[in-house]
Amino acid sequence: MINRTLAPTITSINEISFTAPKIIPLNQHVNLFWMSEIYDETTRIELHFDAGTIRSAEKVAGFVNSLLLSGTPTKNSTTINNELDSLGVFTDIEVGQEIAVVSIYCLRKNAEKAFSIILDAITNVNFDENEIEDIIREKKQNFLIGSEKVSILSRRKFQESIFDNSINYSRQLKLEDFDTITKESLIDFHKAHYLNGLVKVIIVSRLEEEKIAHIAKTLTEFCVSTPVKFEDNFINKKGRIDIQKYGAMQTAIRIGMPLFNKKNSDFIDFQILQTILGDYFGSRLMSNIREDKGYTYGIGCGVSETFESGHFIIATEVGKEYVEATLNEIKFEIERLQQEEVDSDELTLVKNYLLGQLLKSADGPNAMTDLFIGAFNQGKDLTFYQDVINRINAISAEELKLTAIKYLNWENLTIVTAG
Amino acid sequence: MxxxxxxxxxxxxxxxxxxxxxxxxxxxxxxxxxxxxxxxxxxxxxxxxxxxxxxxxxxxxxxxxxxxxxxxxxxxxxxxxxxxxxxxxxxxxxxxxxxxxxxxxxxxxxxxxxxxxxxxxxxxxxxxxxxxxxxxxxxxxxxxxxxxxxxxxxxxxxxxxxxxxxxxxxxxxxxxxxxxxxxxxxxxxxxxxxxxxxxxxxxxxxxGDIPSGIKPARILPLEPKQEIFREKTIESKVPSNAFYYAFKMAEKKSFEYYVTDLLSDALGRDKSSKLYISLQKELKLVTEIHCYITGSLDNGLLIIEGKIAPGETFEKIDSGIWKVLEELKNKLLSDSDLERIKNKISTSKEFQEQGLLNRAMNLCLYELLGDANGVNEEASLYESITAAHIHTIANEILITENCSLLKIKAIQE
The missing domain is CATH 3.30.830.10 (Metalloenzyme, LuxS/M16 peptidase-like)
Incomplete structure (x- = not known):
């Protein structure tokens, strides 16, 4: 009989193999990243545009994004969708705060055709009145449905408060904005931020080299011609904001503060610290607030990075009777990190877990490409991840405690509840 | 493979x-x-x-x-x-x-x-x-x-x-x-x-040393064949009216399951599907509409669901949906429609199989259905489906007697 009380020996991860995509410059400011080391027939193409919500004072970024496949002078939206679906193509078109991304997923044999249909569609949008009306109606309904969710209500207010000193970053869509959209503002935004707004291209595919070169050449005319700038030095509105949502059974909580991204030398230390606090299943927030108290189905935290900055956020939904108790426990866990050193078992566990996660983040051509881009966006290369491995192995409990004292101060946090 | x-x-x-x-x-x-x-x-x-x-x-x-x-x-x-x-x-x-x-x-x-x-x-x-x-x-x-x-x-x-x-x-x-x-x-x-x-x-x-146990026999009460249309309306504090048409369909082990899957794709998987084009793009009765199957191992459901555009009515939606369904029951799906649906399935399968976890989960699921190799036979199974197969299933299941309709009526707070 095997002795089941003894854990098998663990071999720690010392080395992770990282692969960089090829970098093909489209001009001085824009690159195409091509990961060709892939063993299946899938193709993923991503076009990144300088077309995020921060770029539109008229708040049209999301509408233009939704209209990208809505028709050209020669094709209506149904024709475009039909052509793409016939090739078995999936698209994912999204707008974020800083950039907008058009993603194409298809089989390699259809990649060129899919690319040219999509490029034609998104660069020749004719902004048909009917299509604009459709999109406004659909987005308005979705907005209203979102407004019924405490998670979304709290997120909107949190974003507004965390970027309090920036008009562009704190901007949130309001119900009345749906009635003030003009065709001209859509056309202007499209011209400035799509026709002259390409900032990055990602391809993960075994496509032939000359086909990649062709795609690169075709895209050159849409690239930005000057370096794209993003804001930093955000200041949040500190303290607590409660949003009332009549009849809600749960309350959404968002807590956080402006922070930094990979460019800051404390980034890795903070990542390790916040993992201990709330970024894995066995974290202190999960153990305390879910597994011990049962206040919530889930609680977690993370660092959300922007190109020049970043912020820290804790998020959960709790039974409405547990809001104050939950806030107390979060405060307690943050202060515990500042007052007590993490014991060695927990620290070893988190180190091993993080190395396992990094191994997973580098597994497969798509994951590896995303990992690379994550570093490249902030002026780093793959040596950054070797630094991560080294730092995970080296960091001490004392250094983590100092990191907590330096960055996690309850008085500096924005606290939003919606329920 | x-x-x-x-x-x-x-x-x-x-x-x-x-x-x-x-x-x-x-x-x-x-x-x-x-x-x-x-x-x-x-x-x-x-x-x-x-x-x-x-x-x-x-x-x-x-x-x-x-x-x-x-x-x-x-x-x-x-x-x-x-x-x-x-x-x-x-x-x-x-x-x-x-x-x-x-x-x-x-x-x-x-x-x-x-x-x-x-x-x-x-x-x-x-x-x-x-x-x-x-x-x-x-x-x-x-x-x-x-x-x-x-x-x-x-x-x-x-x-x-x-x-x-x-x-x-x-x-x-x-x-x-x-x-x-x-x-x-x-x-x-x-x-x-x-x-x-x-x-x-x-x-x-x-x-090796864990006692085998006895595999429990599964004797579930059989759902009788539905013979009359069922409808229920509930009032809810939501922003728009919504509808859910549920049609009974075949169990996962059957060929008909896969045919019904394609049928649901033709009706409402994406923006070239019949319900989307008719109800959302042409008639503008809905702000979203989808058709999908529940994927159940026993007899499952084909669902048509959507949200009604402001000012439109359940009655107009109902006649709009049934018009599309009747057309599909009267006329064979075109070759290009069929090919389009199958191409989407091929692409999604290739992407799904990129993930190690997906492959492992699918192998287990197919083994439960009888043979893990089913995961490799799925593609040719879909490929073998004809417009006539879809036509037959459409006429069998897309009928009022086989339908349960849930309406969500939006009320103000």
Whole structure:
């Protein structure tokens, strides 16, 4: 009989193999990243545009994004969708705060055709009145449905408060904005931020080299011609904001503060610290607030990075009777990190877990490409991840405690509840 | 093509090994042949509550997650009406840590009162977060009992009501475990860069001495053939009216299941589908509309759901939908329509199979259906479907007598 009380020996991860995509410059400011080391027939193409919500004072970024496949002078939206679906193509078109991304997923044999249909569609949008009306109606309904969710209500207010000193970053869509959209503002935004707004291209595919070169050449005319700038030095509105949502059974909580991204030398230390606090299943927030108290189905935290900055956020939904108790426990866990050193078992566990996660983040051509881009966006290369491995192995409990004292101060946090 | 090997331990545990030489990770996926359909009507939500308890410590190991995380791994699980599925993803060199943990919780749980009390509370919060505190979140709690009068698909995996979860006792938990969590009722898939001999050896090492148990016989009440149209309207504080048409369809093991899957794609998978073009683009009656199948192992449902545009009515939607359905029943799907739907399926399959975990889960599911190799036969099965097949199924199932309609009527606060 095997002795089941003894854990098998663990071999720690010392080395992770990282692969960089090829970098093909489209001009001085824009690159195409091509990961060709892939063993299946899938193709993923991503076009990144300088077309995020921060770029539109008229708040049209999301509408233009939704209209990208809505028709050209020669094709209506149904024709475009039909052509793409016939090739078995999936698209994912999204707008974020800083950039907008058009993603194409298809089989390699259809990649060129899919690319040219999509490029034609998104660069020749004719902004048909009917299509604009459709999109406004659909987005308005979705907005209203979102407004019924405490998670979304709290997120909107949190974003507004965390970027309090920036008009562009704190901007949130309001119900009345749906009635003030003009065709001209859509056309202007499209011209400035799509026709002259390409900032990055990602391809993960075994496509032939000359086909990649062709795609690169075709895209050159849409690239930005000057370096794209993003804001930093955000200041949040500190303290607590409660949003009332009549009849809600749960309350959404968002807590956080402006922070930094990979460019800051404390980034890795903070990542390790916040993992201990709330970024894995066995974290202190999960153990305390879910597994011990049962206040919530889930609680977690993370660092959300922007190109020049970043912020820290804790998020959960709790039974409405547990809001104050939950806030107390979060405060307690943050202060515990500042007052007590993490014991060695927990620290070893988190180190091993993080190395396992990094191994997973580098597994497969798509994951590896995303990992690379994550570093490249902030002026780093793959040596950054070797630094991560080294730092995970080296960091001490004392250094983590100092990191907590330096960055996690309850008085500096924005606290939003919606329920 | 997903390569795999199969073997069975002497205690009846079925093992599938899928070799992937390209990954440094290992996946250990365990499927238990038990889901919400195996619950009794007065104790629903149990299979799912139990899934939570599986992380609350086992007979020899106090905590499931910590040792796994310490070995660089992570774990999760899901429960459906049909199955309960647990998985671990871990650096390949530490696979034995995952097997140690998985095999110990199959041997027996710790069954602590604390774990039951906490998970009861966590699941109640999950009930609120996913079903009660979301606009339209309670739809499946209403639609299932409308569509099914007899079969246990009439309740959702979360359970009929919070009270069933509140009432679960330690005795219930134990008897559920001893009945369903046995080697004879499980399928394990090991995926990663290993050799077959090694996999056999470590599986025997960790699982070989666990008593087989008896695979529970499943005798579920059969859902009688639906003969009359059923309709229910509920009022809810939501922004827009919504509709859910549910048509009974064939079980997963049948050829008709796959035909119905294509039928649902033709009707409402994407923006070239018939319902989208007609109701959303041309008539502008809805702000969204979708058609899909529930994917159930027993007789499932084909669902048409959508949200009604401001100012439009349920009556107009109804005639719009039935017009599209009648057209499809009267006229064969064109070759280009059929090819389009099949091409989308090919693409999504190629992307799905990129993931090691997806491959492992699918192998287990197909093994449960009779043969893991079904995962490799799926593509040719879809390929063999003709417009005539779809025409036949459309005429069989898209009829009022086979339909249950749930209307959500928006009311002001």
């Amino acid at each position: 997903i390569q795999f090997e199969k073997f069975t331990l002497s205690n009846g545990l079925k093992v599938i090994f899928h070799k992937d030489p390209t990954t440094p990770l290992a996946v250990i996926n365990t499927l238990f042949d038990v889901g919400a359909r195996d619950e009794s009507p007065d104790k629903t939500g149990f299979a799912h509550l139990f899934e939570h308890l599986m992380f609350g410590g086992s007979i020899n190991i106090e905590d499931f997650d910590a040792p796994l995380q310490n070995a660089g791994g992570e774990s999760n699980a899901f429960t459906s009406n049909d199955i309960t599925n647990y998985y671990n993803i871990i650096p390949a060199q530490n696979i034995e840590t995952a097997l140690w943990l998985e095999s110990d919780r199959l041997l027996s749980l710790a069954f602590t009162e604390k774990s039951l009390e906490t998970q009861r509370s966590v699941v109640i919060e999950e009930f609120k977060q996913r079903y009660l505190n979301q606009p339209y979140g309670d739809v499946w709690l209403e639609l299932r009992p409308l569509a099914y009068t007899t079969h246990p698909y009439q309740w959702a995996t979360i359970g009929k009501e919070i009270k069933h979860i509140e009432d679960a006792s330690m005795e219930d938990v134990k008897s559920f475990f001893y009945k369903h969590y046995t080697p004879s009722n499980a399928i394990v898939c090991i995926a990663g860069n290993f050799e077959l001999d090694y996999v056999k050896q470590i599986m025997e090492k960790w699982y």
